[in-house]
Amino acid sequence: MKRVAVLIFCLVAYTMASVYDAAPYVKKRHRARDVVYPYMEVSAGGMYSVSDYKTKSKTNYYHDLKRDEMVYDKDLYYNIYSFEGYSPWLDTKAGIIIIRRIALYLSFGCFWSVGEYRYKLYSRDKEEFSEDDARLRPYWGFGIKYYPVIDEQSPFYDAFVGFSIRGVFLNDNEKAWEKYGMYYEDGETIFELEIGKLWKISEYYSVGLSIKAVGGFGGSTEDIGGFHVDKHPVQNNDDVTLNSKHIGAAITIVRK
Helix, strand or coil: HHHHHHHHHHHHHHHHHHHHHHHHCCCCCCCCHHEEEEEEEEEEEEEEEEEEEEEEECCCEECCCCCEEEEECCCCCEEEEEEEEEECCCCCEEEEEECCCCCEEEEEEEEEEEEEEEEEEEECCCCCEEEEEEEEEEEEEEEECCCCCCCCCCCCCCCCECCCCCCCEECCCHHHHHHCCCCCEEEEEEEECCCCCCCCCCCCCEEEEEEEEEEEECCCCCCCCCCCCCCCCCCCCCCEEEEEEEEEEEEEEEEE
């Protein structure tokens, strides 16, 4: 009986030794590609858009042609230009996502401002001009997107919030402004805040819905080397103002 017990013990010891020899412990080495992944996104949607440009008078005097005299107005504005309409939107993003939470990207795309454009030379003028048009707005920029929940069992998995800064080229505006004797730069800076949710459709790809709130800013008359609005030499150095506002939604496809 003792011999049988010793034999069983030896067999158990041999088996355990074989298991540990076959699967030795190896300390995992973390590499950059374990935490950094490529990130790509394409989205399409639309926005409701309004814009308003005007310049405060430096002298506050207006020439009343009917009475042929100069009239003082402390709230006198000139080169008044506005738009209201809709903007179909196409956007692409390319960059990296870190630890499945933080996406850093470059952004390229365009939207079309379709609606009514209105012009007025002075705020005291009774005459106003308008035209319907569709104008292309290409842009480029950069941004960040944050995915706070990475637990796939959570109902908030792949919800996100994003922020982007872009330079927009206001194509065809300069031609119209020259027609009415106005002076504005044909570009501006826009800031976009975005929230949304993705749903996974494969190992790497997801489809989602996002809501966007966008503001466009024009600068002062000083040449700041960028997307300032007002460049006429006799205009005031007014503070930066919110010239355009957009709100909309988009369907997005993400690879991460």
